[in-house]
Amino acid sequence: MxxxxxxxxxxxxxxxxxxxxxxxxxxxxxxxxxxxxxxxxxxxxxxxxxxxxxxxxxxxxxxxxxxxxxxxxAATPTDYAIGKRVRFHENLISAGRRPEKQVLQIENRASTAGEARALRIAPGAEVCVYHGLSLADGQPVAVVESVFPSDNLSGIASALSTYTSITEALKTVGVIDYTRASTRLTAVRATVTQALHLQVAEGDPLLKSTSVNVDDTGQPIEYGRTWFAGDRVTLTLEH
CATH class of the missing domain: 1.10.10.10 (Winged helix-like DNA-binding domain superfamily/Winged helix DNA-binding domain)
Known part of the structure; x- marks a missing residue:
């Protein structure tokens, strides 16, 4: 021109x-x-x-x-499968990406009413909460909050501090395998702290996934909330 x-x-x-x-x-x-x-x-x-x-x-x-x-x-959005078995590391490797996780905080506190319902525990029962940042090829793609029932998973806080993989941490406390019981997807706007972690602007669109994982007996072992950067991940629902 x-x-x-x-x-x-x-x-x-x-x-x-x-x-x-x-x-x-x-x-x-x-x-x-x-x-x-x-x-x-x-x-x-x-x-x-x-x-x-x-x-x-x-x-x-x-x-x-x-x-x-x-x-x-511009980065090509990462394909991220959501089905009966959701594994962060496996999903990204299959998409040709390098998975990485950063632990932001691990805390023990009383459960909220919603967490107690999801995990089928008494309201106010102690839970271990994992806050993390998921990355693909070094780029942040999601902010993660996973809630675990402390009484049912003795030692989970120590395991989460030792392993970056939640799957490996669960294995050390007796959960050899788990599956996704439910997933709810909603569109939300990034808060100030989410924007900082994901390197986006406050108010940018995010995809929020709310899920419950259960062990082989059907007992809930994880209540998770994940906020995906809207332009970096393509969520694919598997049947």
Whole structure:
């Protein structure tokens, strides 16, 4: 694309330069591009011209912008299966992604009324709550909160502190296998803390999964809530 003088518009040259950066791997999916101010300094132009160049990449699907967060290299959403057996590590490996988990907090407290109903325990009975961050190829994709009945799973807090995999932690306290009894999906907006963990803007769309997992006797062993970054995960329901 050239103007009437036959010269390439500056914004187009900026888009071409950034496109080359992406092709050469200088920025990978999920990376945030330099700020408009930094790019304006790099190319010696004003921020409006930089914005025009980035807009061209957005139209091509190479870059995504998030209000208040900046411009990011577009990542192909990760396919995440939700069925009778849901395993974070297995799901991501089958999708060709590298799974990783970060423990944010493990706490023991009294159960809420809703947690008690889901886990079939007495209201106020002690539960162990795992707060974590799930990542795919180093990019945060979900904030996780899993609630376990402490009395029924003796030692679960220590196991969760030892293993990054919840499946492995459950095995050490006697739950060799478990299946998904129910899943409820809703669309919500990111809170301030969720936005910080997921590197999105407050108010961005998230997919919330509320689920109950049971052991081989049908006894609930985990009440989970997961908030997925809406543009990074494609949830697939399996029958």
């Amino acid at each position: 050239r103007d009437s003088s036959g010269k390439t518009p500056i914004w187009q040259a900026i888009a071409d330069a950034l496109r080359s950066d992406l092709a050469e791997g200088r920025y990978v999916p999920g990376d945030r591009l330099p700020t408009e101010a930094a790019l304006a300094e790099r190319f010696g132009v004003n921020r409006h011209t930089v914005r025009h160049g980035i807009s061209a990449l957005v139209e091509e699907g190479l870059v995504r912008t998030r209000r208040g967060s900046g411009a990011f290299v």
